Amino acid sequence: MAINWQKVREALPKTITELLAEIQQAYDSGGDDPARSVDKALRGKISGLKTRFETIKKEGTK
Amino acid sequence: MSAWQLQKVQVKNLLGFQGLKEQHFQPRIQVIEAPNHTGKTSLTMALLWGLTGIIPELPRINRHSFRLSNKHAGTDAEQFCVIELVNDSNSRMAIKRLYRGARADLDAELTVELDDKILSGQDAQMRILEELNVKPDSLEGCGVVLQDHRLGFITGKESDISDVISDMLGLTVLSRFVPTLEERLKEVKELQKEITNYLEAADPLKKWEERDQQLRDDFLQRENEAIEAGFAREDLENPATTAVRELAQIAASLKAPPAQPGRPIPDEIKRLRDHLATLRKSSPLGVELAELQGRKGQLSPWVEKAVSLRDAYRDFNERLAAEDGAGELDTKRLTDTIAEKETALQKNQERRDELASEKGLLTNAYSHMQSHQNLRACPVCDSPIKASDLLKKLKNRVEDQIASELSRLKEQQKTLSEEKDGAESRLKAVNRLKDKHGQLFAEISSFHTQVQGEPFCWKKKFEIDSLFLDADSRTKLVAVLESVAEQLNEGLRVVTDELKQKKAQIEQQEAEQYQPAEAQITCVSEKLLPVMDAAQKIENHGKKRDRAAQRKTELEQLQEDARTLAGQLQKIASALAQQEEETASAAIRARLPDISEFFRSVARNPDYDGLDIQTNISRDRVTYKIQATSSAIGNLNDTVGHVLSEGDLSAASMALLLGLASGESHHLGFLVLDDPAQGMDETLQANLAAAIVKFGKPKQVVIFTHQQSFAEALKQAGAHHSRIHSWKMGKVQDA
Numbered sequence: 001m002a003i004n005w006q007k008v009r010e011a012l013p014k015t016i017t018e019l020l021a022e023i024q025q026a027y028d029s030g031g032d033d034p035a036r037s038v039d040k041a042l043r044g045k046i047s048g049l050k051t052r053f054e055t056i057k058k059e060g061t062k
Numbered sequence: 063m064s065a066w067q068l069q070k071v072q073v074k075n076l077l078g079f080q081g082l083k084e085q086h087f088q089p090r091i092q093v094i095e096a097p098n099h100t101g102k103t104s105l106t107m108a109l110l111w112g113l114t115g116i117i118p119e120l121p122r123i124n125r126h127s128f129r130l131s132n133k134h135a136g137t138d139a140e141q142f143c144v145i146e147l148v149n150d151s152n153s154r155m156a157i158k159r160l161y162r163g164a165r166a167d168l169d170a171e172l173t174v175e176l177d178d179k180i181l182s183g184q185d186a187q188m189r190i191l192e193e194l195n196v197k198p199d200s201l202e203g204c205g206v207v208l209q210d211h212r213l214g215f216i217t218g219k220e221s222d223i224s225d226v227i228s229d230m231l232g233l234t235v236l237s238r239f240v241p242t243l244e245e246r247l248k249e250v251k252e253l254q255k256e257i258t259n260y261l262e263a264a265d266p267l268k269k270w271e272e273r274d275q276q277l278r279d280d281f282l283q284r285e286n287e288a289i290e291a292g293f294a295r296e297d298l299e300n301p302a303t304t305a306v307r308e309l310a311q312i313a314a315s316l317k318a319p320p321a322q323p324g325r326p327i328p329d330e331i332k333r334l335r336d337h338l339a340t341l342r343k344s345s346p347l348g349v350e351l352a353e354l355q356g357r358k359g360q361l362s363p364w365v366e367k368a369v370s371l372r373d374a375y376r377d378f379n380e381r382l383a384a385e386d387g388a389g390e391l392d393t394k395r396l397t398d399t400i401a402e403k404e405t406a407l408q409k410n411q412e413r414r415d416e417l418a419s420e421k422g423l424l425t426n427a428y429s430h431m432q433s434h435q436n437l438r439a440c441p442v443c444d445s446p447i448k449a450s451d452l453l454k455k456l457k458n459r460v461e462d463q464i465a466s467e468l469s470r471l472k473e474q475q476k477t478l479s480e481e482k483d484g485a486e487s488r489l490k491a492v493n494r495l496k497d498k499h500g501q502l503f504a505e506i507s508s509f510h511t512q513v514q515g516e517p518f519c520w521k522k523k524f525e526i527d528s529l530f531l532d533a534d535s536r537t538k539l540v541a542v543l544e545s546v547a548e549q550l551n552e553g554l555r556v557v558t559d560e561l562k563q564k565k566a567q568i569e570q571q572e573a574e575q576y577q578p579a580e581a582q583i584t585c586v587s588e589k590l591l592p593v594m595d596a597a598q599k600i601e602n603h604g605k606k607r608d609r610a611a612q613r614k615t616e617l618e619q620l621q622e623d624a625r626t627l628a629g630q631l632q633k634i635a636s637a638l639a640q641q642e643e644e645t646a647s648a649a650i651r652a653r654l655p656d657i658s659e660f661f662r663s664v665a666r667n668p669d670y671d672g673l674d675i676q677t678n679i680s681r682d683r684v685t686y687k688i689q690a691t692s693s694a695i696g697n698l699n700d701t702v703g704h705v706l707s708e709g710d711l712s713a714a715s716m717a718l719l720l721g722l723a724s725g726e727s728h729h730l731g732f733l734v735l736d737d738p739a740q741g742m743d744e745t746l747q748a749n750l751a752a753a754i755v756k757f758g759k760p761k762q763v764v765i766f767t768h769q770q771s772f773a774e775a776l777k778q779a780g781a782h783h784s785r786i787h788s789w790k791m792g793k794v795q796d797a
Contacts, residue, residue: 003236004641011637016630023634035242042246042631049253049624053260056616060266
């Protein structure tokens with residue numbers, strides 16, 4: 001069964017639209033394994049946060 | 063997509079089959095009656111493996127010791143499973159898995175023939191999934207249902223039931239998608255926690271404030287020290303200006319050139335210190351003091367040397383005077399005496415040798431004459447001889463005259479030897495004294511050379527050998543040394559007094575001129591400079607504040623971003639779970655009448671005549687609870703495993719399996735069931751047979767059973783019937 005993204009979107013606050021769109025995009029481009037594609041996209045997003053954190057921490061040690 | 067149906071399966075040397083086993087399938091409902099140990103489980107397992115490449119996780123299968131190979135066939139025997147299928151369009155597909163490994167699972171060579179195409183490997187597996195719409199990791203989804211799973215999915219663990227039902231409802235994508243989001247959500251939350259912990263433990267601004275406070279405390283301490291040293295508080299408001307002003311005043315007081323504008327204060331302090339050192343060095347008092355110190359340094363060792371030489375020579379002189387009274391000091395005379403004694407000793411020896419010779423001769427003559435006492439004349443000259451007179455004279459000469467002289471000579475030799483030894487011993491003693499005197503005289507001469515030109519230096523010359531023998535000369539030298547020591551002592555006393563006076567003058571100059579300037583320089587250096595340094599550190603540290611504040615803002619923003627992401631993921635996961643639950647609930651509601659009807663028609667349980675599946679969301683996971691219901695008693699809803707008999711559970715599992723898997727999401731053209739009537743009595747078996755035939759979905763249902771009554775019931779209900787009933791040494795044969 002395909003995910004009804006419209007319905008999911010309606011169930012969520014508008015502030016989440018952007019992230020939901022990213023997830024949907026990853027999902028739609030995921031081919032046979034959409035969950036993996038979404039997982040990869042989210043890992044990339046989290047990795048961005050981690051990199052920022054590491055940079056700030058490194059700056060703090062100077 | 064057209065539904066595929068099983069047409070034939072060939073199994074060679076796999077599981078319970080030694081050699082080739084071939085089983086044909088009918089297009090509609092078919093029952094294959096197979097008593098226990100005839101290989102029906104092997105056949106269904108082979109079908110599963112052939113379609114999916116997977117051996118299911120079953121409690122009764124030990125994954126470590128399990129082997130797909132038939133144990134009687136031998137390791138070199140060909141082992142394979144070929145499944146032939148046909149679809150509504152009359153297309154044909156043959157799936158062949160050639161087993162080549164010692165282990166199960168996918169260690170096989172796969173080929174798929176589809177019409178005129180031949181695929182292999184991963185492409186072939188993908189094509190099977192696509193054509194059959196089967197799910198390799200979902201056993202029910204592949205259309206081959208083992209006994210364990212059929213019962214397991216209604217009485218097993220909640221998570222297992224949820225997985226099976228989600229799959230049969232076609233919700234696997236959703237049910238697997240949410241855990242993915244949750245995994246990442248967990249990661250974000252961990253990051254969020256890490257950021258929070260970091261902020262609490264190492265808040266950049268807090269760290270800055272701690273250091274800032276330290277620096278301010280340090281500044282206050284130094285400021286207080288400067289105030290205690292005499293600086294006014296207002297002077298410390300701009301310590302650099304105060305320092306420049308103070309140093310300018312010091313430079314003026316020392317008559318030093320004015321400082322270059324902009325010169326660093328530490329450099330100016332060094333310049334003034336150097337200038338002060340130069341002033342001290344070049345001061346007349348300083349020069350005189352240095353000269354006096356030099357003169358004192360010169361006189362002090364001379365005084366010591368003069369006193370030392372005077373005392374040593376005076377003692378030696380006294381000793382020499384005593385020795386002079388005890389004996390000869392002149393070594394020449396002593397040497398002459400020794401020579402005289404040696405000559406006398408030699409003469410003495412010669413005379414003693416002559417007398418000894420004469421004594422021998424005369425003794426022989428006396429002996430000879432005694433035998434010739436009658437001789438009256440000399441036999442040579444014929445002179446008359448009186449033998450008795452001759453013998454008397456000979457005896458007198460030997461015994462009186464020679465003996466007396468020899469005795470006197472021996473006495474003389476003893477005396478001479480003693481005198482010679484005495485002279486030699488004295489000579490040695492005098493020579494040692496001369497050596498000692500020589501050393502003393504050399505030291506005195508060296509000192510004389512050192513003090514040459516000094517007013518106290520003596521003019522008189524002394525000769526070493528004369529001094530040794532002449533007591534008057536030695537006494538004069540002692541007097542000279544005494545005089546020199548006295549003069550030197552006096553000179554040293556005068557210089558020491560002058561030095562003392564000079565130091566007092568210099569101290570006065572220091573106290574009046576240099577020390578105030580030096581104290582001022584030190585005050586600036588040790589009191590004002592630290593205040594300036596402390597102020598500079600505060601200023602520098604202040605610049606770091608902006609950066610620390612910026613970092614804190616960045617961290618807080620990052621924390622907020624992580625929190626937002628976590629919150630959003632949480633909401634999306636919840637929304638997706640909600641959608642899954644709603645979809646599942648709707649699908650179940652649509653199928654529940656058929657499911658209940660199937661259960662009711664098979665079980666005919668007087669208390670429970672229906673089934674229900676409750677959906678729920680727990681931690682963003684959709685869970686399912688299968689209950690038996692009663693139409694007579696509305697609130698009689700109980701978990702199936704708690705209230706149904708084994709036969710009824712089999713009926714319930716079949717009702718759920720057929721009811722759920724027959725929905726839109728499944729396109730299976732076939733269903734293979736292994737002993738579906740297990741635990742049922744003959745009545746329930748008949749009911750199940752009738753229900754399966756009546757249900758009609760999917761079109762092809764292959765039922766393996768060991769129950770003859772069930773096989774008969776199916777046959778009666780219209781199913782095609784065949785039988786496997788021979789088993790010998792792992793080799794199965796058809797009837």
